[in-house]
Amino acid sequence: MFLFTTPLGSGIVSRFVRGTPGEFFMNNWRIPWNQVHWLNSSFLILTVVITLTVLPWFLWRHGGEINHWWVHGSLALFLFIACGMSITLGYHRHFAHLSFKTSWPVRLATLLFGAAAMQASALTWVADHRRHHKHVDDTDDPYNITKGFWHAHIGWIMFKIRFGCDLDNARDLQADRMVMWQHRWWSQIGLLVGFGIPTLVGYLLDGPVGAAAGLLVGGVARLVAVHHTTFFINSLCHTLGKQPYSTRCTARDSWIMALLTFGEGYHNFHHEFQHDYRNGVKAWQFDPTKWAVWVLNKLGLATELRRVPDEQIQLSEIAEKTRMLDTRLAVVSRPVCLQTEARYQAAQERLAAAAAAWERCRREYVRATGQMAATARDHIAGLCAQLEEALAELRDAIRQWDAAHRALEGRLAVA
DSSP states (O other), X not given: OOOSSOBOOSOOOTTSOSSOHHHHHHHOOSOOGGGBOHHHHHHHHHHHHIIIIIHHHHHHHHGGXXXXXXXXXXXXXXXXXXXXXXXXXXXXXXXXXXXXXXXXXXXXXXXXXXXXTTSOOHHHHHHHHHHHHHTTTSTTOTTOGGGOHHIIIIIHHHBOXXXXXOOGGGHHHHTOHHHHHHHHHHHHHHHIIIXXXXXXXXXXXXXXXXXXXXXXXXXXXXXXXXXXXXXXXXXXXXXXXXXXXXXSXXXXXXXXXXXXXXXXXXXXXXXXXXXXXXSSOSTTSOOHHHHHHHHHHHTTSEEXXXXXXXXXXXXXXXXXXXXXXXXXXXXXXXXXXXXHHXXXXXXXXXXXXXXXHHHHHHHHHHHHHHTGGGSOHHHHHHHHHHHHHHHHHHHHXXXXXXXXXXXXXXXXXXX
16 A cells, blocks of 8 residues: 555665554654655655644534535545445455456446545555565565564555565556556546545535535545555554464454455455455455445456355364364373364364365366366266265365364363
C-alpha cells in the first residue's frame, strides 16, 4: 500500500521502532531526515491531524448549519465500502492473486475507487504485495513485521531506502491497457473521486459550508479509516490472532480485523492458500469480499473462481493440530494411554497414506484432462473413478483421525 511516489520498501532504517512511536522518538532522537519520504509522510500525518482536530472544530462551529448530514454520512459510508472493497476484491484478490476473472465494468470500478483509497496504482500495489508473499518475514518483504509493528503498519511508507518500485513481478498487468491507464493517472483519479465527489455533493446541498463538510467527512475522515484498516492487515494480522493452518510465517487469523476489512482478517488462511478467492473459508466467517465475488459469478460478471479443495484445507488444519499435540506429548513423562496413543498413531498412518493416494490421483487426473485430445475417454473415466475412490478414503481417514485426535486430547486433559 503506497501513497504517491512509491518506496521500494525492501527495508527501512535499522533504528526504526519495534514497539510504539513514542519509543522510536525516545530511543532514536536523531531522526534520519534524509530517509523520510516527505510526500507520503506529510499526507499521512496531515489527514490524521485534520480528522482529529479540524473536523471536531468544524462540527462544533458549523454543524448546525448543515441540513443534510444524513447525505454526508451515507456518502462517506458508501465511499468507505467502495474504496475498501476495491482494494480487497480488485487490487488484492483479482489483480494480485488472480483468484478469479471478471468483466471490464467491474475492473474499471475497482480501479476508480481503488485509486480513491490513495494507496498507489493497482500495478504498484500488486507488485509490492506479490513481493510480500514471496519474501514474507524476510528482508525483502516490504512490510516485514520482524522489523516492528510500526514499520509494518506505516513506517515502511513514511521512510525510504530508495525511490521506485520493481514491477517485474507484475508483467501480466503491464499488458493490461486499463491497468496502465490507471497507473498513469491514479493520483488525479483518486483526488477527483475520493475528494471531489463528496465536496461537490456537499456544495450542491448546503453551499460552501456543505462543501467543507463533504471534504472533511467523505474525503479526509473516510480516507483515514480506509488507510488504517488496510494497514492493520500488515501489522495486526501479523501480530495478533490464531494460526490454524500454518505457523510457517507470522500471518494470523483475526475475526475482529475481518469485520473492519471486508474479510481480509483471515490472514493465516490467505497466506497458506493465497490464490483462493475466499479468505473466510468457513461458512460462518465474515467475508463480504467472498460473497461479492460469488454474487458477481452468479450474475455472469466473474468467472473461473479459484478454490482450494476442502480436503486440502482440512489436511493443513490437521497438520497444525498434529504439531500442537506432538508438542504437548513431548513434555509428558509417561504414555497417556497406550491404547489411545496406538489408535491415534494408526489413524495418522492411514491418513498419510490416504492423502498421498488422493494427491497422486488428483495430479494424474488433472494432467490427463489437460491432454484430453490425446487421451481416451475411457481412461479419463477410469481416472475419475479412482479419484472419487481416493477422495472417499481420504474423507473417511480424516473422520477416523479426528476421532482419535479428540480421544487423545481428552486423555491429555485429565492426565
